[in-house]
Amino acid sequence: MLVIGREVGEVIAIDEHIKVKVLSVEGNVVRFGISAPREIEVHRAEIYRRIVEQLAKDAG
Known part of the structure; x- marks a missing residue:
């Protein structure tokens, strides 16, 4: 897990x-x-x- 400290107004980029x-x-x-x-x-x-639990139920 990556832990990053940020202040209000600052942004973390996951990718472009x-x-x-x-x-x-x-x-x-x-x-x-989140954008x-x-x-x-x-x-x-x-x-x-x-959502995952419901999909598993629907699949059978």
């Missing part, structure tokens, strides 16, 4: 198409803005887990 910007930090809550092409799905981990 995906950018993550720190919008705010309030206590233990960090708000990010990615529409064809790339971006989900919180708990939502992604539900």
Whole structure:
């Protein structure tokens, strides 16, 4: 795991198409803005887990 410290307003580049910007930090809550092409799905981990579970159920 890569650990990067950033301040509000700073950006992390995943590649030339995906950018993550720190919008705010309030206590233990960090708000990010994510820019990615529409064809790339971006989900919180708990939502992604539900999607994977549902796909597994649908597959059989």
